[in-house]
């Protein structure tokens with residue numbers, strides 16, 4: 910991961926800067942939330958980010974995503990009724 914993007918929590922854990930703010934926004938996120946965003950370090954993104962999409966597709970993280978969305982004034986994610 911590029912320097913300066915993470916805050917060290919302890920000897921083995923770091924967190925992407927901005928992800929734990931009251932209005933969370935990863936410093937690597939580029940664009941305007943609610944319109945169009947993308948990861949600015951996609952090829953170098955850390956493991957948890959790589960694992961996110963497949964787990965989100967089966968419903969993990971929905972509550973956390975919706976809390977973050979609400980803090981940016983966005984509605985909850987649509988529920989997949991398949």
Ligand code: SF4
Pocket residue numbers: 925935936937938939947948949950951954955958
């Ligand atoms: S995928 Fe990219 S923008 Fe999203 S949290 Fe990870 S590093 Fe940040």
